[in-house]
Amino acid sequence: MAVQKSVSLKEVADKAGVSIATVSRVINSKTVVKGETELRVQKVIRQLGYRPNRVAQRLRTTKGASKLIGLLIPDIRNPFYVDIIRGIEQYAYARNFAVIIGNFSQDEERQKFYIETLKSESVDAFIVAPFPGMNEYVKELSEEGYAVVCIDRGLPGVDLDVVKVDNFQGAFDAVEHLIRAGHTRIGHITGNRQIPTTMERVAGYEAAYARYGLAIDRDIIVGRDSDYQSGVDLAAHLLGLPGPPTALFTSNNLLTLGALETIHSRGLKIPEQVAIVGFDDMDWAMSLNPPLTAVRQSGFEIGRIAIELLHQRIADPARPFVSIVLKTELIVRNSCGYMLRGGYEVHKDS
Amino acid sequence: MAVQKSVSLKEVADKAGVSIATVSRVINSKTVVKGETELRVQKVIRQLGYRPNRVAQRLRTTKGASKLIGLLIPDIRNPFYVDIIRGIEQYAYARNFAVIIGNFSQDEERQKFYIETLKSESVDAFIVAPFPGMNEYVKELSEEGYAVVCIDRGLPGVDLDVVKVDNFQGAFDAVEHLIRAGHTRIGHITGNRQIPTTMERVAGYEAAYARYGLAIDRDIIVGRDSDYQSGVDLAAHLLGLPGPPTALFTSNNLLTLGALETIHSRGLKIPEQVAIVGFDDMDWAMSLNPPLTAVRQSGFEIGRIAIELLHQRIADPARPFVSIVLKTELIVRNSCGYMLRGGYEVHKDS
DNA sequence: TGTAAAAATGTAAACGTTTTCAGTATAGTC
DNA sequence: GACTATACTGAAAACGTTTACATTTTTACA
Numbered sequence: 116m117a118v119q120k121s122v123s124l125k126e127v128a129d130k131a132g133v134s135i136a137t138v139s140r141v142i143n144s145k146t147v148v149k150g151e152t153e154l155r156v157q158k159v160i161r162q163l164g165y166r167p168n169r170v171a172q173r174l175r176t177t178k179g180a181s182k183l184i185g186l187l188i189p190d191i192r193n194p195f196y197v198d199i200i201r202g203i204e205q206y207a208y209a210r211n212f213a214v215i216i217g218n219f220s221q222d223e224e225r226q227k228f229y230i231e232t233l234k235s236e237s238v239d240a241f242i243v244a245p246f247p248g249m250n251e252y253v254k255e256l257s258e259e260g261y262a263v264v265c266i267d268r269g270l271p272g273v274d275l276d277v278v279k280v281d282n283f284q285g286a287f288d289a290v291e292h293l294i295r296a297g298h299t300r301i302g303h304i305t306g307n308r309q310i311p312t313t314m315e316r317v318a319g320y321e322a323a324y325a326r327y328g329l330a331i332d333r334d335i336i337v338g339r340d341s342d343y344q345s346g347v348d349l350a351a352h353l354l355g356l357p358g359p360p361t362a363l364f365t366s367n368n369l370l371t372l373g374a375l376e377t378i379h380s381r382g383l384k385i386p387e388q389v390a391i392v393g394f395d396d397m398d399w400a401m402s403l404n405p406p407l408t409a410v411r412q413s414g415f416e417i418g419r420i421a422i423e424l425l426h427q428r429i430a431d432p433a434r435p436f437v438s439i440v441l442k443t444e445l446i447v448r449n450s451c452g453y454m455l456r457g458g459y460e461v462h463k464d465s
Numbered sequence: 466m467a468v469q470k471s472v473s474l475k476e477v478a479d480k481a482g483v484s485i486a487t488v489s490r491v492i493n494s495k496t497v498v499k500g501e502t503e504l505r506v507q508k509v510i511r512q513l514g515y516r517p518n519r520v521a522q523r524l525r526t527t528k529g530a531s532k533l534i535g536l537l538i539p540d541i542r543n544p545f546y547v548d549i550i551r552g553i554e555q556y557a558y559a560r561n562f563a564v565i566i567g568n569f570s571q572d573e574e575r576q577k578f579y580i581e582t583l584k585s586e587s588v589d590a591f592i593v594a595p596f597p598g599m600n601e602y603v604k605e606l607s608e609e610g611y612a613v614v615c616i617d618r619g620l621p622g623v624d625l626d627v628v629k630v631d632n633f634q635g636a637f638d639a640v641e642h643l644i645r646a647g648h649t650r651i652g653h654i655t656g657n658r659q660i661p662t663t664m665e666r667v668a669g670y671e672a673a674y675a676r677y678g679l680a681i682d683r684d685i686i687v688g689r690d691s692d693y694q695s696g697v698d699l700a701a702h703l704l705g706l707p708g709p710p711t712a713l714f715t716s717n718n719l720l721t722l723g724a725l726e727t728i729h730s731r732g733l734k735i736p737e738q739v740a741i742v743g744f745d746d747m748d749w750a751m752s753l754n755p756p757l758t759a760v761r762q763s764g765f766e767i768g769r770i771a772i773e774l775l776h777q778r779i780a781d782p783a784r785p786f787v788s789i790v791l792k793t794e795l796i797v798r799n800s801c802g803y804m805l806r807g808g809y810e811v812h813k814d815s
Numbered sequence: 816t817g818t819a820a821a822a823a824t825g826t827a828a829a830c831g832t833t834t835t836c837a838g839t840a841t842a843g844t845c
Numbered sequence: 846g847a848c849t850a851t852a853c854t855g856a857a858a859a860c861g862t863t864t865a866c867a868t869t870t871t872t873a874c875a
Binding site: 118119120121166167168169170171173174177191192194197200201204208213215216218220225228231232234235236237239259260261343372373375376379380385398399401402403404405406 | 468469470471516517518519520521523524527541542544547550551554558563565566568570575578581582584585586587589609610611693722723725726729730735748749751752753754755756
């Protein structure tokens with residue numbers, strides 16, 4: 116019941132009456148093979164259903180041609196990362212690349228494990244969404260000569276290719292939208308504050324406040340982790356305050372969903388009693404009641420660009436590092452209430 | 466800038482003054498090595514930070530010891546599959562297994578591609594959620610000697626290990642719940658009808674109707690694909706009917722979300738104007754407004770059991786095939802309306 | 816037709832392991 | 846001290862590729 120051995124180069128060579136070198140050449144077509152021979156070999160390959168063994172290929176070529184890349188993702192439950200995966204996969208599929216996903220579930224130990232595993236699988240490149248505390252490891256990767264692209268956030272003080280969005284502007288737009296809808300007391304549920312992305316969004320929040328001459332109340336900017344439960348708990352905290360905010364700006368997908376749970380469980384009406392804008396749009400944001408106003412960042416696009424960058428770097432390791440910053444888009448739906456100062460209508464009857 | 470060569474067995478052997486065979490033995494500890502030698506080698510391993518190269522290991526061992534399994538998933542956007550991935554990963558992580566995920570996005574061509582890729586990566590086992598039209602390929606896999614576990618649904622006429630849930634009962638419970646809440650005209654949005662799972666759920670729907678002596682109206686059992694857009698469109702169709710259903714039973718996650726979009730966009734009140742129960746619970750079902758009543762199947766548990774089964778089969782290829790059917794659980798929240806016939810209260814003030 | 820150059824093909828090493836088999840050191844026994 | 850059994854270790858093959866180098870065949874041209 117052992118796995119059936121699959122067809123090897125040698126078998127093809129024997130049947131075609133040539134050496135394995137020739138068969139290899141036919142397949143990789145780097146060197147010329149006589150037309151007649153080539154045809155004969157091709158035929159045998161088809162007959163036998165030969166497929167190169169990727170393991171042997173990788174063992175042989177230490178270069179950068181292993182056509183395997185490692186992907187390190189902090190939390191696959193977050194649809195944003197799922198979009199990134201899809202963006203990467205699509206490109207990879209088209210180029211016969213394979214991708215190994217390491218979902219480390221926000222666990223340092225596990226991130227280390229995956230890095231080691233992927234290294235020993237001879238990936239020739241990494242796409243990483245860095246997680247606090249792991250900067251050193253990612254830096255090492257790059258120093259060891261792996262092609263590395265960071266997504267979602269860069270590494271402070273380290274030169275690398277980065278693909279991210281303009282978090283500052285995205286947050287600014289969201290908060291500005293709320294302010295224009297008449298809110299002056301906007302609670303902000305931030306993500307993990309060790310993540311630069313989080314802080315950029317906080318900065319955007321503050322800038323919008325400053326722009327409209329509003330005073331910032333640090334008591335309604337709260338953060339813990341970047342997960343669902345934090346959203347639930349922190350929303351409860353904010354809404355339980357003596358002077359609760361009239362609107363919430365949540366810093367990611369999961370926090371938004373968590374906050375929503377709290378809002379609904381308290382029977383609060385959106386947007387009449389609390390307005391909400393979330394960072395990260397979701398495929399099914401329209402399915403929420405009311406449909407959610409959100410800052411869209413295209414994970415799919417981020418993934419696609421990341422793997423293209425990787426591809427480029429493998430081809431040309433000396434290319435200067437680039438940092439690509441994508442624009443976000445505010446998708447206005449119905450969770451923000453009526454505008455008070457004009458020019459920015461968002462409401463329609465539910 | 467090529468990737469730094471990592472430490473090999475040979476380097477360790479040289480530095481420790483032994484042969485590579487001995488080092489290998491120290492690592493795998495199948496055979497005895499003299500205590501003194503072992504210690505010396507261990508020390509060098511630590512000093513040099515040696516890590517076995519998994520690629521070379523896999524090339525060498527054609528057995529079933531490659532510690533790599535392939536996972537074939539139809540649609541990573543569906544949170545149900547994400548849960549499965551997490552269940553598998555957790556176990557894999559604990560046992561030093563690696564998992565390669567092939568998300569084929571409901572595309573036959575791509576599923577084939579991934580099967581081939583995973584084979585040529587020398588995985589020694591597959592976990593597959595079979596997709597219509599691909600039964601042959603999966604069957605082949607098993608015949609070729611790979612350990613294969615099917616999740617979510619089995620393969621008609623093929624003996625394999627299967628982990629799934631009791632779809633019939635799950636659907637029955639959902640529909641019964643709706644009936645007891647007073648609904649007699651329940652629209653059913655099914656998934657792809659080529660998927661056995663879909664048909665089992667339809668059967669559960671019909672059984673509940675029969676159990677309560679209700680006549681089935683086939684016009685309100687509609688299905689196309691198992692995706693979001695189908696949910697949107699089919700809900701629109703049902704709710705646009707001359708005598709529209711008063712309740713909807715949706716056959717999966719994505720269909721539910723799609724239907725919800727339609728319901729909200731039409732401004733219909735849940736549960737007063739349309740009730741809804743979905744198959745598949747979601748982490749954030751509480752965040753919907755109103756919180757969704759749903760049939761929960763634990764993807765995490767399915768994944769965990771699947772990989773355990775795989776582990777067993779690798780250890781003992783002769784073990785008889787088993788089919789594990791997990792129970793579902795109806796999670797009653799607020800999307801179904803008031804009960805009319807007593808004994809089954811679900812409502813609380815929103 | 817003979818020869819040199821070009822084209823096509825073959826040989827063998829290498830990638831980093833595991834494992835069989837053979838060999839050597841150690842201990843035990845008389 | 847010699848001999849055997851046992852414990853340990855090393856040499857080498859094998860896994861399926863790619864590729865540098867060597868060799869053979871073909872072509873071109875006199």
